[in-house]
Amino acid sequence: MTYLLDSAIKKPQVLVTNHTSSQVTSSSSNTAVTITGSEITYTPHALASKVVYEIGFYGERKSYIIFQCLTLQEYDGSSWVEINSRFLRNIGNSGTLNQNARYFFHYRFVIPTWTGSKQLRLITASSSSNRQIVLHSLSNWDGSAVTNKFCNTNLLMYSI
Amino acid sequence: MTYKNKKLFKLFQTVDDPSAQTIDENYVEINGSKCLIDSPSSTPTLIYKFQFYTKDGSTKQSLLNIKLQKSNDNFSSNIVDVPNCIMNISGDEATAGDQYDHTVSTFFIVENFDSDYLRLVCRSYSSSFESVLHRSSEYDGSAATTIYYNPSLIVLEV
Numbered sequence: 001m002t003y004l005l006d007s008a009i010k011k012p013q014v015l016v017t018n019h020t021s022s023q024v025t026s027s028s029s030n031t032a033v034t035i036t037g038s039e040i041t042y043t044p045h046a047l048a049s050k051v052v053y054e055i056g057f058y059g060e061r062k063s064y065i066i067f068q069c070l071t072l073q074e075y076d077g078s079s080w081v082e083i084n085s086r087f088l089r090n091i092g093n094s095g096t097l098n099q100n101a102r103y104f105f106h107y108r109f110v111i112p113t114w115t116g117s118k119q120l121r122l123i124t125a126s127s128s129s130n131r132q133i134v135l136h137s138l139s140n141w142d143g144s145a146v147t148n149k150f151c152n153t154n155l156l157m158y159s160i
Numbered sequence: 161m162t163y164k165n166k167k168l169f170k171l172f173q174t175v176d177d178p179s180a181q182t183i184d185e186n187y188v189e190i191n192g193s194k195c196l197i198d199s200p201s202s203t204p205t206l207i208y209k210f211q212f213y214t215k216d217g218s219t220k221q222s223l224l225n226i227k228l229q230k231s232n233d234n235f236s237s238n239i240v241d242v243p244n245c246i247m248n249i250s251g252d253e254a255t256a257g258d259q260y261d262h263t264v265s266t267f268f269i270v271e272n273f274d275s276d277y278l279r280l281v282c283r284s285y286s287s288s289f290e291s292v293l294h295r296s297s298e299y300d301g302s303a304a305t306t307i308y309y310n311p312s313l314i315v316l317e318v
Contacts, residue, residue, distance in 0.1 A: 007168050012318035014205060014269050018244055056267030058247050063254065093252065102223070102248040106209075106265040138248050141225055143185065143286050152244040154269040156207060156318070 009052075009158040010045040019150040022137035025068060025124055032071070032125035035135060037153030039121035048113040048159030053120055058151035059091075059133045060102040067092035067131035068124045072109050075119040083111060083120075092131065102138075104151070113159065120157075169199040169206070169317040174310045180295035182217055183224065187281040189235070190226075190293060192311035194279035196234075199317050203272040207316040210280055213309035214249065215261040215297070217290030222260045223250040224291050226282040228268055230275040242270060242278075253289065261296065263309070278315070 017037030025033050035057060044051050053072065072087040073080045082088075087109050093099050107122075126132065138149040175192035193210050208228065216222040228245035231238045245268045251260030266280065284290055296307040 007318065008170055008316060009318070014207075014271070014318060016269050016271055054267070060248065095252070096254075098254040099252045100250060100254050101252060102250040104247040104249065104264065104266060106267040138246065140223065140248060140285055141246075142283070149246060150244055151247050152268070154267055156269060158318075 009160065010048060011043075012156060012158040013040070013042055015040050015155040017153040017155075019136040019152065023135040025126070025132040025135065027130050027132045029127055029129045030125055032123040035122045035124060035153070037155060039119065040155055040157060041117050041119050042157045043117040044113045044115075045159035050110050050160050051113050052156075052158050052160060053109040053111060054107070054156045055122060055154065056104065056106045057135060057153040058104050058138065059135045060139065061133050062100045062139065063098050065092070065094055065097060065099050065131055066101055066133045067094070067126050067128060068133055069127060070107070070122055070124045072111070073121050073123055080121065080123075087111065110160075167200060169197060169204060169315070171195050171313065171315040174312045176310055177308050178294040178311060181293040183282055183284050183291040183293065185284055185287060187283045190280045190282055190311065192313055194235070194277060195313060195315055196277055197273060197275070197315070199273075201317070203274055204317045206270045206273050206278070207314075207318055208266070208268045208270060208278060209314040210266045210311065211263060212293055212311040213261075213263050213296065214291050214293050216259045217292045219288060219290040220257045220259055221253045221289050222291045223248065223253055223285040223289040224282050225285055226264070226266070226280060228270070229279055229281055230273070231277040231279075232275045234277055235279065240275070242268070245270070248285075
C-alpha cells in the first residue's frame with residue numbers, strides 16, 4: 001500500500017531547538033549573529049512554486065533600547081548571502097533608555113523555490129551599538145525573577 | 161499499486177465577538193485557543209498557531225506569562241504544561257502608565273504529541289500588571305467599547 005499525504009502543505013520539515021541558555025546579540029554595531037535554531041537545509045518539493053520559511057522565537061531586553069535588523073540568508077556554496085532585500089525585518093523600541101520589552105517573534109517568508117538542497121538561516125544585527133536583545137530565555141515568570149525558563153525556537157519549512 | 165489517502169489532522173477555528181477577558185495573577189484559558197486533536201497518528205507532529213489581541217488593563221501596564229498546555233481529559237484533571245512552549249509579552253513597563261496594545265502571534269511545534277487537547281493559558285506577572293484580551297478601548301480616533309478582535313487558531317499535522 002502506498003499512502004498519498006492529504007496535507008495542506010507540501011514536504012514539511014520541522015526543526016525544534018530546545019534551549020538551555022540565552023543568546024545575546026552583539027552590542028557592537030553592524031555585527032551579526034545567527035539566531036540559534038534558525039539554520040536548516042531544505043530541498044523543495046519538485047512541484048513547488050514557492051517555499052515558506054516560518055520561524056518563532058523569543059527575545060527580550062530590560063532597561064534599555066532594542067533595535068535589530070534581521071536578514072534571511074542562503075548559502076551559495078562559498079558564503080552566506082542575503083536572499084533578497086524583501087526578506088528583511090526590523091524590530092525594536094525607542095524612547096528613554098530604561099525601556100523594557102518582551103516579544104515572541106513569528107515570521108513567515110515566502111521565497112522563490114529552487115532545485116536541490118539549500119541552507120538557510122536568519123541573522124540579526126543592529127546599526128547602532130548597545131541595541132542588543134537577549135534571545136530564548138525568560139527573565140520573569142509567575143511573579144518571580146527566573147534563570148531557568150526558556151522558549152523553544154520553532155522552524156517550519158514547506159513548499160507550496 | 162494501490163494508493164490510499166493518509167489524512168492528516170488540520171483545524172481552523174475562530175471565536176466571533178469574544179467577550180473581554182481580564183487577566184489577573186491566576187492562569188486562565190485564552191478564549192478560542194483550546195482544540196481537540198483528532199489525528200490517526202498516535203504521536204503526531206503538530207503546528208499550533210494562535211493569534212489574539214491584548215492590551216493593558218486598569219493597571220495601565222501589561223506583562224503576560226503565556227504557556228501551552230495539553231490534556232487527555234479536556235483539562236478536567238489531567239493538565240500538563242508542554243515543555244518550553246512559553247513566552248512573556250510586554251511593552252515597556254518601566255514607568256507607571258506605559259500602555260501596550262499588541263496582537264500576539266504564537267507559533268509552536270509539538271513533536272510526538274501524546275495527548276488529546278491543546279490550549280493556551282496566561283496570567284499577569286504580578287498584581288502590578290493587568291491585561292485585557294480581545295477588546296480595544298480606542299479605535300479610529302475615539303474611545304470605543306465594542307471593538308472586538310476575533311482570536312484565530314490553526315493547527316496542522318505535518
